[in-house]
Amino acid sequence: MTVTTAMDPAESHPHTINIGISSCLLGQEVRYDGGHKRNVFVLNNLSEYFEFVPYCPEVAIGMGIPRPPIRLVRRDDGVHAVGIQDPDMDKTDELRDYAFEVSGQLSEISGYILKKDSPSCGMERVRVFDHNNVPAKTGSGIYAATLMECLPNLPFEEEGRLMDPVLRENFIERVFVYYRWQQMIKDGLTPSALVDFHSRHKFNVLAHDEPAYRRLGRLVADAGKEHLHSLAGSYIDILMQALKIPATRKRHTNVLMHVMGYLKNSLDGDDKQELLEVLDKYRLGQVPLIVPITLLKHHLRKYPQPYIDQQYYMNPYPEELMLRNSL
Ligand code: SF4
Structure with missing residues (x-):
């Protein structure tokens, strides 16, 4: 990723402002199917002012590319991120632990852009399936929710909401x-x-x-x-x-x-x-x-x-x- 600088308007000298981001939004082919979700607005409009620091929690916890997709399901003890084909494949704890680890590394990060709808990275309104397999848009990705809990003052936003x-x-x-x-x-x-x-x-x-x-x-x-x-x-x-x-x-x-x-x-x-x-x-x-x-x-x-x-x-x-x- 190109190193970019932003001008602090009131100080009139260049600084680098780092923003954490879901890797797939930068065009990195890290999704479960080997694809990406390149976000044109982020790349064309914001990359001139910020340096993006990418994180893909699912790859980081060793799920590989490609990998079996996961989704959020509600169980008696809370929401879990589990395999769609194999519900016994539960990645909740690993995603949470990785978020704890990353939260300790973000002291130089001034904001974070998340991929919407993801069971790992989604900020809000992520689909959660109940016992009857009925989805409700009530969840947050496990990684994103943990990160936001650990760093309540860090500005977070979803790529889709950035269009508003x-x-x-x-x-x-x-x-x-x-x-x-x-x-x-x-x-x-x-x-x-x-x-x-x-x-x-x-x-x-x-x-x-x-x-x-x-x-x-x-x-x-x-x-x-x-x-x-x-x-x-x-x-x-x-x-x-x-x-x-x-x-x-x-x-x-x-x-x-x-x-x-x-x-x-x-x-x-x-x-x-x-x-x-x-x-x-x-x-x-x-x-x-x-x-x-x-x-x-x-x-x-x-x-x-x-x-x-x-x-x-x-x-x-x-x-x-x-x-x-x-x-
Ligand atoms: S949404 Fe998050 S976990 Fe999924 S591919 Fe993008 S960065 Fe990785």
Whole structure:
């Protein structure tokens, strides 16, 4: 796989952001039938910004290529991954153990893209067969479920869901936030580093979850008093859960109004009126998010506001990803 770099928009120097991925999505011929599930969007649109680190749990536990296919079945003691032809071939424990092993190796990974519908890699709505052989789309792949349990803050997404512009943007935003968090921890956690991290992500959180925004603010206010590492643990737990909540047009409009507030003494009446009209069009779904953001950036270039300039909300990921053009 080509080594790729992404530009951290606010730091303006290149970094590599690693994303774990189900190997078959990269076109690797690792499926039970020797085929692959190459994902064009991932390869064409994302590989420029991320380095993908592939994992195929079924191959890793020695099932071979080709191999007898497995499926999820519900038994009295829970859901198992067993052979379709040979239900005595139970791979549940091996897949789980492999997920535990991988979870210990993902400290350099900032997100994970999973193959949908797989009894190993599927994130949600995977078919689970009951005692009468009737399927219900209620399961998660054994490997994926264990990994998500071990790493609740790591952003996970399924390839199919990445086709939805809102879910896609949400995943990429979370990857960049999590990556910056990992960098901060690597550089050394200090009270001032945490305060700075929080200060720069305030508007991101506000666009997702206002109560979490307030809770995080209270936590950070104790950064010099409480045990820093446990406080940081609570902080990232709350932050990553908050960012999963969809940032609606209403919430974005609220943040944009906040940003506009910083310009109130600089803009003349016409500019204010134009901005308000654009914000209203965005709120009503008549223009995408990129439109009010672009207009605000235009005014911020003329009338710089240091507090707003350092907000990752204004530049959460490389502009070239064009994620805000469809929101
Ligand atoms: S879905 Fe997962 S287990 Fe199946 S081939 Fe792809 S990577 Fe391997």
